[in-house]
Amino acid sequence: MVVIGAGFGGIAAAAALLRAGFTDVVLLERASSLGGVWRDNTYPGCACDVPAPLYSYSFAPNPLWSRRFPPHSEILTYLREVAEKLDIARKIWLGTEVVEARWVEGSVAGGHWLIRTADGAEIEADVLVPAVGQLTKPVVPSLAGADRFEGPAVHTARWRPGLPVEGRRVGVIGTGASAIQLVPAIAGVAAHITVFQRTAPWTLPRPDRRYGAGRRFAYRHLPVLMSLPRAGVWAMTVVTGRALLGRRWSQTFVRTVSTVQRRLQVRDPALRARITPDEPMGCKRVLFTNRWLPTLARPDVSLVTDKIVELTADGVRTADGAHHPCDLLVYATGFAASDLVTPLRIVGRGGVTLDNEWRDGAYAHLGMAVPGFPNLFLMYGPNTNTGNTSVIYFHECQAGYVVQAVRRLAAGAQPLAVRREVAAAYDAEIQRRLSGTVWTACQSWYRNASGRIVTNWPGMASEYRRRTARLDPADYEPV
Structure with missing residues (x-):
């Protein structure tokens, strides 16, 4: 069995297989260390925006978190320690x-x-588990004059150690999850920060807190206590999840909290108007932060909402004719989440490539199985992205499903190829349900070129667990 990728998804799959007694597992990782997105993202302020009790494996709770929303370094350390403890590291x-x-x-x-x-090597495998994720291909917008800019230009996912920020005029393009962490982290260090905003994000207060020595001592000696904050965070995600899915009482509550946050943290009504979202909540990821809004009000931070026209040798020119001087340019512009598994080439039965099968947009039964590709199970595949809870929860559901498939194969079953009509019916259901959600109004963010939403899951996480809890043999046909 071969797993491609050693991030949270790949480690989850390997852990489930090893715990089930299947030791013939290899993880192929193109980088020089494990970690996935948490290895690649090292920009200042990088941290988790899902509380640690839920952003961790249920089978490996961590008593040593320093706070509810831990920084990048702790998450990477946690993943590496899980890989070592479960003897996964030597299989990478x-x-x-x-x-x-x-x-x-x-x-x-x-x-x-x-x-x-x-390097030309060839490996045979009965089962293939691509676990390359949706956050591997950074998006850098094509801007006129980009080749003329003379200063450093970097995407947040490709931050370089030692990149000079102190005393620099920094331009940050984008106001998504990475920007709302980066900008407060470098404000006061940089001489000036200019934030270029296309659309204002919805924000909510970040209920962060430090975990003291007493709490960590209790967690180490009574691990069962760690299930309490996990349950509490889960309950919170139910409320936010129902809001994103259009449940009126939840949406009213969450929108009210966001509105109050803006009013309390931004006193200037003109600035507050510019950072008030004009799209439905959920069109972009809702961001948990306590520092973003106050940082925008600092005198050494400017918010620009006019469209970028071009880059110059020393800055950015916008549609209003203004020139904004910059010594360093940072693209906080996210990832090509709909370009799943690229640039990996996967060829199924009859020589059909996965790219060709997905020519109108990626799809997979339960986000894992694709017709014509036997014994292939995707981790974090199409329509398994969650906007309200931890993706690791989805990873564990998928890993459990993979174990069921491997058990059937080990018992002598023929290769498992999902029936085309089963996958088509599932995909039709998912697209129909997504068309009735907030994402319908946000097609510029979520839809691919064919008009399909290929990333998001349309329901609650608990539904996904129910649907993946049992592999139905009738969904598959003999090869």
């Missing part, structure tokens, strides 16, 4: 980039995957 082949995986018909087992790496 670092520096191994997969360029192609091809289904080969006709072996004794009915077929297998032939995996080719960038």
